[in-house]
Amino acid sequence: MKITGIELRRIAMPLVAPFRTSFGTETARDVLLVRVVTPEAEGWGECVAMSAPLYSSEYADGAAEAMRRFLIPALPAHADAQATGRALAPFKGHRMAKAALETAVLDAQLRARGESLASFLGATGDRVPCGVSVGIMNSIPELLDAVEGYLSEGYIRIKLKIEPGWDLEPVRAVRERFGPELLLQVDANAAYTLADAPRLAKLDAFDLLLIEQPLANDDMVQHAALARRISTPICLDESIESAEHAAAAITLGACSIINVKPGRIGGYLEARRIHDLARAHGVALWCGGMLETGIGRAANVALAALPGFTLPGDTSASRRYFATDITPPFELRDGHLDVPTGPGIGVDPVQDILDEVTTSTEWITR
Ligand code: NPQ
Ligand code: MG
Numbered sequence: 001m002k003i004t005g006i007e008l009r010r011i012a013m014p015l016v017a018p019f020r021t022s023f024g025t026e027t028a029r030d031v032l033l034v035r036v037v038t039p040e041a042e043g044w045g046e047c048v049a050m051s052a053p054l055y056s057s058e059y060a061d062g063a064a065e066a067m068r069r070f071l072i073p074a075l076p077a078h079a080d081a082q083a084t085g086r087a088l089a090p091f092k093g094h095r096m097a098k099a100a101l102e103t104a105v106l107d108a109q110l111r112a113r114g115e116s117l118a119s120f121l122g123a124t125g126d127r128v129p130c131g132v133s134v135g136i137m138n139s140i141p142e143l144l145d146a147v148e149g150y151l152s153e154g155y156i157r158i159k160l161k162i163e164p165g166w167d168l169e170p171v172r173a174v175r176e177r178f179g180p181e182l183l184l185q186v187d188a189n190a191a192y193t194l195a196d197a198p199r200l201a202k203l204d205a206f207d208l209l210l211i212e213q214p215l216a217n218d219d220m221v222q223h224a225a226l227a228r229r230i231s232t233p234i235c236l237d238e239s240i241e242s243a244e245h246a247a248a249a250i251t252l253g254a255c256s257i258i259n260v261k262p263g264r265i266g267g268y269l270e271a272r273r274i275h276d277l278a279r280a281h282g283v284a285l286w287c288g289g290m291l292e293t294g295i296g297r298a299a300n301v302a303l304a305a306l307p308g309f310t311l312p313g314d315t316s317a318s319r320r321y322f323a324t325d326i327t328p329p330f331e332l333r334d335g336h337l338d339v340p341t342g343p344g345i346g347v348d349p350v351q352d353i354l355d356e357v358t359t360s361t362e363w364i365t366r
Pocket of ligand 2: 187189212237238259288
């Protein structure tokens with residue numbers, strides 16, 4: 001497939017409500033979109049890097065710079081997703097940038113031959129069960145109201161963001177209010193250290209599905225030590241940046257569950273490698289979220305339909321984050337999202353809406 005040119009587009013998407021995690025409060029999503037143009041088809045990729053390096057070391061301006069300076073010039077004149085992955089491999093890190101570029105190429109390639117991303121990846125379901133990530137709130141009553149609202153919309157799993165000072169009490173309150181049947185889990189975004197093990201062990205009483213990334217991203221050995229001291233299953237997010245990291249974590253006993261985010265690990269091809277590895281080792285998977293627009297969401301929903309994704313993901317409906325999405329909105333039906341069936345990622349931006357939220361565009365010819 002000949003790549004004619006690539007558009008880098010920045011958009012600003014206001015969030016329906018501030019989203020607070022242990023690393024900060026976000027009120028808007030600053031997104032870098034990639035559009036790959038070929039004679040046969042166009043393809044889209046969404047870069048999940050935040051505007052500041054708070055979740056990981058990547059950030060949107062840095063990703064754009066890595067693309068224009070190193071990644072895009074390294075693409076062969078004719079490339080498919082596999083060839084793109086190989087061409088980008090010599091550059092260290094920048095996985096979110098690589099993922100966006102590779103996904104755009106993959107989307108174009110699949111659109112050109114009329115195959116859906118779900119089919120290409122090996123999806124087995126036609127809809128995926130959805131959970132929702134609930135930010136840190138100012139008070140317990142406010143949290144209970146938020147959870148109640150999401151449950152009434154149909155979400156079938158609740159994830160509470162936690163940090164030191166906002167952990168046992170909110171978890172106890174939600175468990176008491178909504179009962180033992182509620183599928184409940186927590187995400188610390190690396191806010192604790194192994195010295196907090198006694199406090200984290202107190203979460204064992206609440207029958208959580210998992211605790212996500214309690215310790216620092218590079219604390220793989222400490223996660224294994226923590227796993228021996230608590231009964232809540234440990235799920236890794238930030239720590240897993242590749243299939244090799246996943247293999248190391250499984251061997252060490254650092255986690256029994258993995259949150260797969262294609263952006264964090266460098267793309268959907270790498271996500272499929274982790275899927276196959278984890279499945280062979282009986283490690284459960286679920287698809288994470290990075291407050292994607294409909295472009296990134298569509299691809300994640302396709303991935304979440306693979307058979308190894310046995311837990312509900314953070315693949316929420318568009319309106320969880322945005323009053324107006326840049327694609328036709330993903331809507332919850334009976335707690336599920338339908339897997340797109342059209343060619344490639346199966347959705348297109350609505351041009352007028354896209355233009356309205358666009359803050360800059362850059363066209364790179366090849
Ligand atoms: C997580 N996501 O699983 C992330 C972290 C996260 C849905 O909980 C702007 C952009 C704000 C990306 C906040 C969820 C964000 C973000 C949190 C990602 O750890
Ligand atoms: Mg997480």
